[in-house]
Amino acid sequence: MDTWTIQKLLSWVTKYLADKGVDSPRLSAELLLGHVLSMARIELYAKFNTVVEPGQLDRLHELVKRAGQHEPVAYLAGETEFYSLALKVTPDCMIPRPETELLVQRAVEFLRTRIGKRLVCDLCTGCGCVAVAIARNHPDARIVATDMSEAALAVAAENVAKHQLHNRIDLLCGDLFDPLVLESDTDKFDLIVCNPPYVSADELEALDKNVRDYEPRLALFAGADGLDLYRRIVEKVDQFLKPDAVLMLEIGYSQGPAVRELLDQSGAFAELKIEKDSHNNDRVAIATRASI
Ligand SMILES: C[S@@+](CC[C@H](N)C(=O)[O-])C[C@H]1O[C@@H](n2cnc3c(N)ncnc32)[C@H](O)[C@@H]1O
Incomplete structure (x- = not known):
């Protein structure tokens, strides 16, 4: 069975989102994976070879599918970055641009x-x-x-x-x-x-x-x-x-x-x-x- 490391997942999700025409596919992939693993984006890079658990893979798969259908990644991840600050966002507010x-x-x-x-x-x-x-x-x-x-x-x-x-x-x-x-x-x-x-x-x-x-x-x-x-x-x-x-x-x-x-x-x-x-x-x- 394939093992999915953070590095491999980031590449796969980035390509999937790019193929679906999602804006900023790499950043979106990082936000979604970071959300599922409860890690800051920078941590993903420090833990490139960590193997992701099956339950987390299922959760990521669901979110990536929704992002591919153009649901905003910031809402799916529950946060975004603005002026280099991490901010919470929900569908109740506009996503900062x-x-x-x-x-x-x-x-x-x-x-x-x-x-x-x-x-x-x-x-x-x-x-x-x-x-x-x-x-x-x-x-x-x-x-x-x-x-x-x-x-x-x-x-x-x-x-x-x-x-x-x-x-x-x-x-x-x-x-x-x-x-x-x-x-x-x-x-x-x-x-x-x-x-x-x-x-x-x-x-x-x-x-x-x-x-x-x-x-x-x-x-x-x-x-x-x-x-x-x-x-x-x-x-x-x-x-x-x-x-x-x-x-x-x-x-x-x-x-x-x-x-x-x-x-x-x-x-x-x-x-x-x-x-x-x-x-x-x-x-x-x-x-x-x-x-x-
Ligand atoms: C374009 S969003 C800007 C949100 C945020 N300041 C930003 O820059 O991302 C506009 C905001 O105005 C609020 N709004 C709309 N009409 C309003 C009104 N008449 N009085 C106060 N707030 C209003 C909306 O609820 C929304 O949060």
Whole structure:
């Protein structure tokens, strides 16, 4: 009978997933095998010649089959990596995307230019990836993160605990700014970040099956043109920002001009910038508020 070592399984699963057209087949194979064996990805390489038990092989086989049918690997493995951090994910929250790391990078860079306590708000936090990554990379950031989904916030709470950030991240449930209570101007934010839903009605059909059929609708869709959440954020954001604070929004690749216009028309910002991601697509809108 064949013995299946970790090394042999990684090769076999990678090829199987590649043949089925699954994205990042090697990484996916590592995540699934690591999940079944309760090992970090790096451990798999240290234990290349370990023989995998029949029960574990059966479990892996089932998961690999589902991944081959385009069920998201992050949901099957129950975790993903974002900004080099391991995060729990479930079908209750969107899977963090590498593109969103640009939002975190710009947020951390901005916070480093400020002195003293930095108050940050992360709207639409989902599994908490943006809030957790900012807090882990900026020790003085104190973050309030909100989401409308109780179930997504339960996942965020696990990620906050996993990274021992409960003293610096508060999670609140509600529609956009609704859960925020400002008792005085000192409660206003230095930075508001948000990766809102931004898929338009027309884009629905073009979405990959693993997104359309598995990720929460609440995390994806934002009205006919995909701009509903931006409109609602821009309408209210001014009252939550300090005089020289910044708003950073992740945007869809085609939404740069429309989001720029919305921000411009609000009259609340002195400077607007649309940043491109590593694929040269518009990805983050950065709006600096007018000083008073
Ligand atoms: C695109 S996902 C982003 C999740 C996470 N921040 C990320 O970057 O991966 C959008 C999130 O917004 C939440 N959401 C949708 N509409 C909302 C609203 N009106 N108020 C608050 N949260 C909302 C969804 O539940 C979802 O978790």
